[in-house]
Structures are given as structure tokens and as C-alpha cells.
Amino acid sequence: MNNTGMPKKDITVSVSYDGECHEIQTYTNEYRSLMMLIYDRIYTESFGECLGMGKCGTCLVEVISCRRAPTGYDRNENMTLLRNIKAKENIRLSCQLVIDEKMDGLVVKVLP
Ligand code: FES
Incomplete structure (x- = not known):
């Protein structure tokens, strides 16, 4: 927490979208997932259509680099990625x- 009573934004994620790089500060559990963070902060179009069920495949990101492997929910991800030719x-x-x-x-690129 900082002196405003809000959690300290101690997580930095770099997101490349539509030719622009966005450096986003957040904190644990500010958003349910990286998809919700990208959707809320960057206003991507046609992104996350199943709202996180792991079924639509419209929230694909390419992981460019990471310090540690991110934690995953593993809801339908393997099946959805298998159906996607970009996988x-x-x-x-x-x-x-x-x-x-x-x-x-984490550094990611939002895929079209
Ligand atoms: S929001 Fe649909 S698979 Fe991620």
C-alpha cells in the first residue's frame, strides 16, 4: 500500500499493439487477467470476445520476453491454441x- 491507501503499482508490463508500445503499471489482482488489463487500458478492438473463458482465441499475445514464466489459469487454453493456426x-x-x-x-505483442 502507498500513502493513498491504494496498493503500490509494482508490476510493469510492456504491450505492443497496432505499432505502439504501451508500458503499463499494475498490481497483483488489479485485473482478473492480462486480457482484462489490455482491454481496459489500451481499448483494443475485437479483443477478448468470450470474456476470459479461454474459448474464442481473440486475446492472443506473443510473449516476447519474461523474467519468470507467468502464472496461468489453464482454462481451455491448450484446446483453443491447438485450433489456432498462429499457435x-x-x-x-x-x-x-x-x-x-x-x-x-513481461513484454508481449497483441496479435491481430
Ligand atoms: S478472451 Fe476468449 S480466449 Fe481469451
Whole structure:
């Protein structure tokens, strides 16, 4: 907590979207997932259509770098990625990535 009573924003995530890089500060559990953070802070279009159920595949991000492997919910992610032709090892559903201390330093690119 800081002196305003709000949790300290001690997690930094870099998100590349539509040719722009956004450096976003957050804290553990400010959002339910990385998808909700991106949706709320960047206003992406047609993103996260199933609202985090892990079924639509519209919240794909490419993990460019990370200090630690992010925590995942693992709800339908493997099946949805298998159906997606863009899937490869560093592609994740952002709705399945938990906002916690492991996410600090994460660099991702939102896929079209
Ligand atoms: S929001 Fe639908 S799969 Fe992530």
C-alpha cells in the first residue's frame, strides 16, 4: 500500500499493439487477467470476445520476453491454441495469464 491507501503499482508490463508500445503499471489482482488489463487500458478492438473463458482465441499475445514464466489459469487454453493456426510455443491466451508478481517485466505483442 502507498500513502493513498491504494496498493503500490509494482508490476510493469510492456504491450505492443497496432505499432505502439504501451508500458503499463499494475498490481497483483488489479485485473482478473492480462486480457482484462489490455482491454481496459489500451481499448483494443475485437479483443477478448468470450470474456476470459479461454474459448474464442481473440486475446492472443506473443510473449516476447519474461523474467519468470507467468502464472496461468489453464482454462481451455491448450484446446483453443491447438485450433489456432498462429499457435506456437510463445503464443498465449492473455485471458489465461494471471496478474501477479511473476508478470513483472513481461513484454508481449497483441496479435491481430
Ligand atoms: S478472451 Fe476468449 S480466449 Fe481469451
